[in-house]
Amino acid sequence: MIPLVKPYIAPTEEMMPRVEKILYSGYIAEGQAVYDFEREFGEYIGNPLVLALNSGTAALHIALTVLNVGAGDEVISTPMTAEPTNTTIALTGASIVWGDVDARTGLLNPVDVRRKVTARTKAIMLVHYAGMVCDMDAFNAISEETGIPIIEDSAHCLGGKYNGKMIGSNSRVTCFSFQAIKQMTTVDGGAISFTSEEDMDKARKLRWFGLDKKVSRLENDIKRAGFKYGMNNVNATIGSVQLAHIPEVIGTYISNGKYYDEALRNVDGVTLVPYYLHTEPSYWLYTMKVERRDDFIRMMEGQGIMAAPLHHRSDTHSVFAASRCELPQMEEWYRHFVHIPCGWWVGKEDRERIVEVIKRGW
Ligand SMILES: Cc1ncc(COP(=O)(O)O)c(C=O)c1O
Structure with missing residues (x-):
């Protein structure tokens, strides 16, 4: 049977020495291998403002949290997606407002989304479902007109392009997944990219309990509780080997x-x-x-x-x-x-x- 999905894993002679080396290196948590992977991934998508995470779900949860989405807010989203796009919105306490899709493409329909914008709309969640890119011209116009930020869920669309540029630097936040069956897998993993350093700094703290890695742990002061969503050196090493292919x-x-x-x-x-x-x-x-x-x-x-x-x-x-x-x-x-x-x-x-x-x- 020709399957619909199949993980690509780089050749064993490239992968195994790198994985073995990092596993026995004495440093398997978040470290240099993660930062190297972030740089390489950023080069690939053409945006250096990238953080590596342990899943695409983590990326979505951080994206919503950076945008301060919470109880009383509405997020316009699509039903045509995998569950985590919307379960993460539910986790914030915000209400989901379903936008209809375009019956020709299955992608969120900008005309219906514009109709559903209210004073409570805090974000628009776009999903480039199955690797097809949403109508970004129309959504960018809505975002500019209303000031509502866009989150791009690009879990399915690594390598997709808008205006000739890779997905990942168009909207305020873009989320990627490196889960097993995606175009690139790190076994499990994800990434988030930004168009501002300020958002990225917030996200960096959110991925590690709210702690600031630039300050010693004993002098740290958590001002906003965060998660444990970072990538580790082992998955990042796998990612670096994969990324070359x-x-x-x-x-x-x-x-x-x-x-x-x-x-x-x-x-x-x-x-x-x-x-x-x-x-x-x-x-x-x-x-x-x-x-x-x-x-x-x-x-x-x-x-x-x-x-x-x-x-x-x-x-x-x-x-x-x-x-x-x-x-x-x-x-x-x-x-x-x-x-x-x-x-x-x-x-x-x-x-x-x-x-x-x-x-x-x-
Ligand atoms: C559209 C979409 N968004 C988000 C995710 C979440 O990614 P992950 O499985 O890496 O948490 C997935 C995949 O499962 C997905 O298909």
Whole structure:
């Protein structure tokens, strides 16, 4: 079966000596390896204001905390995502206001978001779902008009671009995940990037109980309670080794994605997703809409190719019951969207066969 997701791990002869060295170095907690990884990751995304964390969930929780999101506030968010995007909002005590998606893309719809802005809106949470980039032109305009900051959840979109620049330096805060099945994994891990040093300094304290690493522990004074969300030297070392391969690895996702964009155009029963102006997807999961989805999935599985919708819409969870509302475009999207394999393990012959199989119909 060709899987939908598969962790890329750099060759053993590169990875194992580095991991062994750091494991027995006597310093496995947050240290130089973490700071080196942060610098390298910052170079990759084109923004030096980066902190490495132990998960993407930690990044989201810190992002919301840096923006002082709390009880009495509203955050406009999308139901089309993995759960942590929204459970972290719930943890702050803020209310989630669901924005509808664009039924063509499954991404948050700026027209609906603008309608739902109130005096209590504290942040807009964007998710570049499955590696597709949100309509940043429209969201930047809303943010400029209203002064409401954007958090970009880019857990799915490492290597995606807006205006020719990597995702990670456009909005006030961007969150990344290096969890097992993401385009880059550090086994588990995450990162957060900022456009201001001030936000980053706050976040740096929040990732370690609220302590200031620049001051000796005995002289420290915690003014705001923080978390234990930092990355350690072992995951950071894995990240550094991985990162050397990531441009090439993500290049394969992108090349396969572009191939499908061409080859699946005008195929009966398939509707392709349009990408927004000035955006470039990183194709973590190739995403499209199909008619009679259950039949499509069954047919693909019969051919040894995994196909699935993968994520459960967030708004139907009981924990978010108070936010429930009509989302007509989400209904339409959710009935039809599906992912097909697109990543580094999908070779040229595989992708040609996948297209052939789809063209035969279901
Ligand atoms: C959209 C999205 N946001 C956030 C996360 C959280 O990342 P992590 O699993 O690294 O905590 C994930 C992945 O699980 C995700 O898919």
